Amino acid sequence: xxxxxxxxxxxxxxxxxxKHGFVTDIETEVIPRGLSEExxxxxxxxxxxxxxxxxxxxxxxxxxxxxxTPTWAHLNIPEIDYQDIIYYAAPKTESDExxxxxxxxxxxxxxxxxxxxxxxxxxxxxxxxxxxxxxxVSVKTTYKENLAELGIIFCSISEAVKEHPDLVRQYLGSxxxxxDNYFAALNCAVFSDGSFVYIPKGVRCPMELSTYFRINAVNxxxxxxxxxxxxxxxYVSYLEGCTAPIRxxxxxxxxxxxxxxxxxxxxxxxxxxxxxxGDKNGKGGIYNFVxxxxxxxxxxxxVSWTQVETGSAITWKYPxxxxxxxxxxxxxxxxxxxxxxxxxxxxxxxIHLGRNTKSTIVSKGISxxxxxxxxxxxxxxxxxxxxxxxxxxxxxxxxxxxxGAHTFPYIDINNNTAMVxxxxxxxxxxxxxxxxxxxxxxxxxxxxxxxxxxxAKEVLNKLPMEFAVEAQKLLSVSLEGSVG
Amino acid sequence: MKAQExxxxxxxxxxxxxxxxxxxxxxxxRDTAFARFEALGLPTGKNEDYRYCDLLPALEVxxxxxxFRMGIPAHPGEVFRCDVPTLSTRLFFVVNxxxxxxxxxxxxxxxxxxxxxxxxxxAHPECLERYYNALCSQSQxxxxxxxxxxxxxxxxxxxxxxxxxxxxxQLVQMFQGDIDIMATRRLLVVLEEGASAQLIVCxxxxxxxxxxxxxxxxxxxxxxxxxxxxxxxxxxxxxxxVSNTYISQAxxxxxxxxxxxLENGLTRNNVELIFQEAGAxxxxxxxxxxxxxxxxxxxxxxxxxxxxxxxxxxxxxxxxGAARGVFGGKVxxxxxxxxxxxxxSNANLCTSKEARMHAMPQLEIYADDVTCSHGSATGQIDENxLFYMRQRGLSEExxxxxxxxxxxxxxxxxxxxxxxxxxVRMLIGKRFRGELSxxxxxxxxx
Numbered sequence: 001x002x003x004x005x006x007x008x009x010x011x012x013x014x015x016x017x018x019k020h021g022f023v024t025d026i027e028t029e030v031i032p033r034g035l036s037e038e039x040x041x042x043x044x045x046x047x048x049x050x051x052x053x054x055x056x057x058x059x060x061x062x063x064x065x066x067x068x069t070p071t072w073a074h075l076n077i078p079e080i081d082y083q084d085i086i087y088y089a090a091p092k093t094e095s096d097e098x099x100x101x102x103x104x105x106x107x108x109x110x111x112x113x114x115x116x117x118x119x120x121x122x123x124x125x126x127x128x129x130x131x132x133x134x135x136x137v138s139v140k141t142t143y144k145e146n147l148a149e150l151g152i153i154f155c156s157i158s159e160a161v162k163e164h165p166d167l168v169r170q171y172l173g174s175x176x177x178x179x180d181n182y183f184a185a186l187n188c189a190v191f192s193d194g195s196f197v198y199i200p201k202g203v204r205c206p207m208e209l210s211t212y213f214r215i216n217a218v219n220x221x222x223x224x225x226x227x228x229x230x231x232x233x234x235y236v237s238y239l240e241g242c243t244a245p246i247r248x249x250x251x252x253x254x255x256x257x258x259x260x261x262x263x264x265x266x267x268x269x270x271x272x273x274x275x276x277x278g279d280k281n282g283k284g285g286i287y288n289f290v291x292x293x294x295x296x297x298x299x300x301x302x303v304s305w306t307q308v309e310t311g312s313a314i315t316w317k318y319p320x321x322x323x324x325x326x327x328x329x330x331x332x333x334x335x336x337x338x339x340x341x342x343x344x345x346x347x348x349x350x351i352h353l354g355r356n357t358k359s360t361i362v363s364k365g366i367s368x369x370x371x372x373x374x375x376x377x378x379x380x381x382x383x384x385x386x387x388x389x390x391x392x393x394x395x396x397x398x399x400x401x402x403x404g405a406h407t408f409p410y411i412d413i414n415n416n417t418a419m420v421x422x423x424x425x426x427x428x429x430x431x432x433x434x435x436x437x438x439x440x441x442x443x444x445x446x447x448x449x450x451x452x453x454x455x456a457k458e459v460l461n462k463l464p465m466e467f468a469v470e471a472q473k474l475l476s477v478s479l480e481g482s483v484g
Numbered sequence: 485m486k487a488q489e490x491x492x493x494x495x496x497x498x499x500x501x502x503x504x505x506x507x508x509x510x511x512x513x514r515d516t517a518f519a520r521f522e523a524l525g526l527p528t529g530k531n532e533d534y535r536y537c538d539l540l541p542a543l544e545v546x547x548x549x550x551x552f553r554m555g556i557p558a559h560p561g562e563v564f565r566c567d568v569p570t571l572s573t574r575l576f577f578v579v580n581x582x583x584x585x586x587x588x589x590x591x592x593x594x595x596x597x598x599x600x601x602x603x604x605x606x607a608h609p610e611c612l613e614r615y616y617n618a619l620c621s622q623s624q625x626x627x628x629x630x631x632x633x634x635x636x637x638x639x640x641x642x643x644x645x646x647x648x649x650x651x652x653x654q655l656v657q658m659f660q661g662d663i664d665i666m667a668t669r670r671l672l673v674v675l676e677e678g679a680s681a682q683l684i685v686c687x688x689x690x691x692x693x694x695x696x697x698x699x700x701x702x703x704x705x706x707x708x709x710x711x712x713x714x715x716x717x718x719x720x721x722x723x724x725x726v727s728n729t730y731i732s733q734a735x736x737x738x739x740x741x742x743x744x745x746l747e748n749g750l751t752r753n754n755v756e757l758i759f760q761e762a763g764a765x766x767x768x769x770x771x772x773x774x775x776x777x778x779x780x781x782x783x784x785x786x787x788x789x790x791x792x793x794x795x796x797x798x799x800x801x802x803x804x805g806a807a808r809g810v811f812g813g814k815v816x817x818x819x820x821x822x823x824x825x826x827x828x829s830n831a832n833l834c835t836s837k838e839a840r841m842h843a844m845p846q847l848e849i850y851a852d853d854v855t856c857s858h859g860s861a862t863g864q865i866d867e868n869x870l871f872y873m874r875q876r877g878l879s880e881e882x883x884x885x886x887x888x889x890x891x892x893x894x895x896x897x898x899x900x901x902x903x904x905x906x907x908v909r910m911l912i913g914k915r916f917r918g919e920l921s922x923x924x925x926x927x928x929x930x
Contacts (some may be wrong), residue, residue, distance in 0.1 A: 072532070074848075222516050383837075398852035401822070411843040413862045416834035425857040 003325045018276055018422070024109040028135065028217045030089045037061060037083050040189050043088050047158050047192075051167060053172075056308030057426045060178035060188030067182045072375040073316055073345040074406055080287070084253060089135040089217035108342065109134070109214070110427050113355070126242045129154055131195040131211045135220055138193045143207065152236075153198040154209055157225055160196035167198055171229055175258035175322070183254040183289040183316070190255065199234035199265070208237050208464055213255075215244035215275075221252035228258070230265035232298065237268040237464055243313070244276040247284050250313055254289045263298030263325065268306070272471050275311035280369075284342025285313025292319035296328035296354075304331040305348065305460045308471040313342060318333035318376065320349035323357035323385075330359040331461040337475065338371030338403070347377035347394075349407075352385035352418070361392035364456050368399040374406040381418040393425040397455060449475075486544045488526050492518075495633055502636065507605035509616045510635060516621070524626035536810040536842045537752050537781040539627075542724035543756060545694055547666030557795040573654035573684065580659060581667035582637045582731075591616035593649060597642035601670055604640045611642060615674050619702050619730035623755060628728040629702040631668050633855030638670030642914075643679040645706065652682040652901060657697075659723070664694040671701035675709035677734075682712040682901060689719040699727040707761070715743040715753075716908070721776060723749040733793075735761035742898055743770040745780050745910060747913050755784045762792035769798040771895040773915055778896075781810035786828075790902035791851070797828040800895050802888055803839035812844040815858070819850040828858035833891050835865060835884070885916045 019395045031042055040061050043056040069077070131154065138156030147154050153164060160168050178188035195211040215222050230236055244251065253275065261267050269292075276352035278285025288311075294303040305319040321330030332348040337392070349358035367373035373396065381388045396405035429451055437447035452475060453460070460468050460475075495502075499715060505512055526543060527534040529838035574592070576599070577584040583600035592598060597608050605612050620628050638654050647733055659665060691693055705711055717725065725748060733739060745751055757766055772780035786795045815826040832841045845858040866888050873883035892912055899905040 008824070288597070355892070363571070395848075396849070398854070401820070401852045404850040406849060407845075407847040407858070409845060410844075411841070411845075411860055411862065413834060413841040413843075415834070416837055416839055416864050418834070419863040420861070421860040421861040422843075422845065423856075423857070424845075424847060426847055427855055428852045 005236045008171050013237040018075070018208070018246055020274065021399045023245040023274060024105060024192045024216050025460050026091045026105045026216070028089050030086050030217060030220065033084055033086050033219065033319060034085040035085070035087060035190070039087055043192065046088060046211055047056070047161070049161060051163060052169060056173065056178070057189050058302060060185050061190075061447045062250045063179060064182070064185035064189055067185060070182050073376070074372065074408070075314055075316060075343050075345050077287070077314060080252060084219070085329055086217070087223070088192060088222040089220040090137040091134050092214070095170055097394070104144045109216075118201055129137070129207050129209050129386075131156060131209075132214070133193050133195075133211060133224055135192075137215045138195070147205070147207075149384070150203050150206070151197065151200040152203060152205055155196055157196045157227060160227075164198070167229065168196065168227065171227055171258065171260055173258075175260060176256050176291050176294045180291060184256055184291040187225065187254050187256045187291070189226040194226040194255070195234060196226075197228040199236045199330055199475070201231045202233045204234065207238040208240040210241065210357070212253065213240070213242040213253055215253065218247065219249070219251070221254065224255045225254075226255070226257040228267060228269070229260045230262060230267050232263040232265060234265045235267075238270070239464060240269070240271045241274070241470055242288050243274050246276055247277075250278070250285055252289070255291070256317045256321070257290070258290040259293060259303060261293035261296050261301035261303055261328075264300045265298065266304075267294065268304045268323055269294070269319070270462075271307040271309075272474065273307065273309045273311050273334065274474060277311045277342050278313040278340065279373035280340045282313070282370075284442070285342070286311065287314045287319060288312035290317040291313075292317065293322065294330070296325050298325040298328070300327045302329040304333070304462065305337070306333045306459065308345060308463070308474065309334065309336040309344060310346070310474050315344040315346050318348055320351070321359060322351045322353065322358065324353045327356045332359075332361045332363070334363045335366070335375055335456045335459045336363070337366045338368070338373040340369040340371060342371040343376040344371075344372070345376055347375045349378040352379075352381045352388040352390070355384070355386045356388070357385055358389045361390070361394070363394040364459055365393075365394070365396040365405055366399070366452060366456075367396065367403040367405050370402045372404045373409060375424070376408040378412070380412040381412040381415050381420065385415050386417045386459045388418045388420075390418075390420045392422040392424075395455070396424070396426040397452070398426065398428050422468040486869060487540060490546065491526070491543075491630060493585065493895040502634065505568065505602070506636065507602050507850065508609065508908040509613045510602060513617045513621065514633050517629045521626055521629035521633055524624065527626055533783060533812065533844070536808065537750070537779065539724070539726065539752070542696055542750060545664050545696065547664050547696055548928045559754070573652045576639060576653065576655045576706070578639055578655065578657045578669060580661065581635075581664055581669050583639055589716070593647050594646040595647060596698065598640060601638035601640040601672055602636065604642075605704045608642070612640065612674070614670065615702065615704055616672060619732055619756075620700050621730070623728065623756065626629045626727055627698055627726045628700050630697050631670065631728070632848045633729070634668045635670045636668065638672070640672045642674045643676060643678040645682055648679065651906045652684060652904075654684040654686070656687065657687050658773045659689040659693075659695040659697070659708065662691055662693055663861050664696075666698065668694040669697055671699065673701070673703045673711070673713075675705050675711055677706040678708045679706065680710040684716070684904065686716040687719055687725065689723050692720060692722060695719070695723045697723070697725045697727070699725070701727065701729040703729065703731040703739075703762075705731070705733045705739060707734045708736045709734070710738045712740045713742070714899065714901075714904065715741075717745045717748045717751060717928070721749045721778065725750070727755045731755070731757040731766075732768065733757065733759050733761075733764040733921050736763040738764070739766040740898070740900065741768045742895070743782070744895070744910055745770075745774075747773040747781060748774075748778055751780045752777070753782045755782070756787065757785070757795070758787045759790050759793040759795070764790070765794045767898065768823060769895050769898050770800070771892055772801045772809060773892070773912065774801065774803045774805075774809060776805040776807065779808045779810070781812070783812040785814045785816060786826060788817045788821040788826060790817070792823045793821070795827070799830045800892060802830070802892060803834050803840060803841065804836040806836075806838035806840075806841040810842045811860070812846075812857070814846040814848060815856055817849040817851050817854055817856065821851050822852040823854040824851065824856065826854070826856045830858075831858040831869040831891070832862040833865065833888065834862065835888070840928070849912045876894070882899070888916055889913060
């Protein structure tokens, strides 16, 4: 059968190369495969953790053992052998004694990914402080000192456990407890590294804070943990990026992000998730099972989640907001792109507890190839949440007749003063728009790029500048011209 | 689980009695259905589809099985007065779970089979057996399986190809008796190619005992067939109604379905519709008016198996007191079902502090050339509109009633039978004024 130009374009897109699939050749210290109480103790010992944290891990591990893999998501998850995973892998630096020196190989790796670890000219590099995490350890956190002058704590969570034990102890597990879900319990037991951010009262963080996650070692899982605490009247914008090498075998990534926002504080959390999605036959790729939640604790606190999900073989991710403080605001903006055999089940939860709380959900799904893309969300208005407002909009764009786009919203209203609206549409690219562009001499491929970017604009606009450019490029790379 | 055991034992103990006088098709389907019921177990809150609809308290009542006809004081046709004025319908009666033949013979076009499901299955096995349980047997609902295992009678309407039944048909299902009763009700509606009909089914309860109705309706629309199907519930707080409706539509068939709940206790409506061939159209709508502790749970699945079909769902709820509304709607577009148009809308009005609403509007789409959308909104009465009306001298109570009435209006407008529409409008007005404790003009309700 003669292939239509459209099919050619789809093929072109699906054969698009994953840009970050290289492997860094660096010596890595790993522990034996498998998961047991000994492994949990070993990880804790390697990180020289205090007794209470080990207890926390063990409690979580024992609880995890009683659980079964959740099956409710619209995902086909191949059975995961938890005994075949390495739970701790640390790149060995040449001079273990001198922590200040970073292996040049690592520097090169992050440079290649576009993440400078040297504190060069701030203006030149967008003024972003980075915590770079490779496999199970944080490699380097930049601009730490500059930030410390303002009282901001930005460091790896392992360091925070040592340096600021009281803060960590107070907040760790307070938003996502270890009993929350299967993958959260697993993370609590074996979490390795991640970032810790504390913004003191009244401080506006002058630069974007960012964590870059890189999986490098083979057969490992990454279980990072991020904790952000914004004290009264503070503000921070936080970015998260992630990539992994191309491998035939799938790797597990089960992270937890906890955010606590106090009175009148605001946290903006942006993610560009670009884990290796597997090849076009669905081989390999990262299983991305993430629990992210924000507690808007104080009066007029605000959180804004923005995510661009393009990678991962399987995504299971629901960044949520618990709107506890009166007049607190939760926002969720998401673009999820799936191609080939990728599966995504992603969305959010907005739990309204305080009075006059507001939430907005904008979710744009784009599915192509043989992928399945689901939005799953919950809006709950508790009986205490007078005058709660929510608006949700979930649109899906389908490219090709072998993919699927699904919407599973749950709406629970327990207070009559609530105003909750949900709307969703599913369609393919508007033929008329496409025709209009083509008439004006724009190639099909470019036209689709334009339309998709326009479709996702509402979300992309919410991203910080540097990230928006990257996200736009990502969208173009994965979908330009992919019309079915 | 105690209730589970009760029903299992009930079936096992009376298996042989159920065999007596049952039609071949009825009895033949029992054992498989019972095995499925046992495998599935009674639905509990752990069952995703029943998470907001706890049937257990209603199921734990020991109803027994109504194995023999319970005498009723008079023929329902003589005491029943709530037919629709200015609309002359053909009336049929199911009391508890048995069909009561009319005293005067009813004339319908030639070839139309109607009346007792059990009797007609015996009389016309050639045209009815292939339809009975054909859709229900595919279902994964335990209550539907329980129905198939225990059903003794029900109502059947079979319209052969090309026959148009002009006069609306009305099936009155009532509960009667001073003891707690479980009724296993069954409806089979078949419209062959090009046939058309209008069917009104209304549920009533004649005394204040605890009643449990477990109903299964199977509706088959042949090529180009057209059915208008209205369901109405006017019972009371102690009635539990579980209804599973399965619909299969062939090419170019057209269905208008409207479910109006005026008074009820706990109601669970499952509707599963399959578009088997292209060109079919379905318009499903529902309105639930709920007060006190009442609960109404509508679960609708529209399965676009074939492309080129058009479905539209509109469900509305008005709640006061501590009432709960649940809406679960799913549009499923199968791979290859291109050119599907599926719309779904759900709007809910909570007018009291304790009212609760749970909505789960879902889309599951496996084809790209489709237009699918859904919307769900929950809120309260618009203060501005209320203020506007108060300014013009309406009392707050009256203004609120008007606004609720207007909110319910667009579901009522979907009723294409004008006299019925006027009647329903009147009943809704009465309901909002709190005057509807019984069906108007009916003498037998307490």
